[in-house]
Amino acid sequence: MQTIENTLEAPEQIATPPNPEEGRREAYNFLTTWRVRANREEVYRILEDVDALPAWWPSVYLDVKVREKGQPGGIGKLVEVYTKGWLPYSLGWHFRVTASNFPSGFSLRALGDFVGTGVWEISARWGILHRDLRLADFC
Numbered sequence: 001m002q003t004i005e006n007t008l009e010a011p012e013q014i015a016t017p018p019n020p021e022e023g024r025r026e027a028y029n030f031l032t033t034w035r036v037r038a039n040r041e042e043v044y045r046i047l048e049d050v051d052a053l054p055a056w057w058p059s060v061y062l063d064v065k066v067r068e069k070g071q072p073g074g075i076g077k078l079v080e081v082y083t084k085g086w087l088p089y090s091l092g093w094h095f096r097v098t099a100s101n102f103p104s105g106f107s108l109r110a111l112g113d114f115v116g117t118g119v120w121e122i123s124a125r126w127g128i129l130h131r132d133l134r135l136a137d138f139c
Helices: 038-048 050-056
Strands: 001-007 027-034 059-067 079-082 089-100 107-113 113-120 129-137
Touching: 038 050, 038 113, 050 059, 050 079, 050 113, 079 129
Parallel strands: none
Antiparallel strands: 001 027, 027 129, 059 079, 079 089, 089 107, 107 113, 113 129
């Protein structure tokens, strides 16, 4: 599989600014679109193999551990991840797969340093992967 294009839109604020008295933080919506030379099944299987994330994206995924396998098809799978990005800090969080629709995509709920939901939609048109990660609480 070869990446053709990856676009990352700036985070869109989807909630009011934090109120320190209420302990709230801002909510963000991260949208990415990846165009890859692969069919939907290949893209789904690669993303499903979370143990391989540090191998194909080592600058982001520092460590990944499957804590619970979940049901056949992946629903209920619990994964602990340690990640970093361009900012000078790392994030420890975990996610649980909440929905799976092979080969069209899946959804998850994140907890830890990331709190929110993620939806991955895999389109048959150009092997496009749309990722919508909505973070209700980012600390």
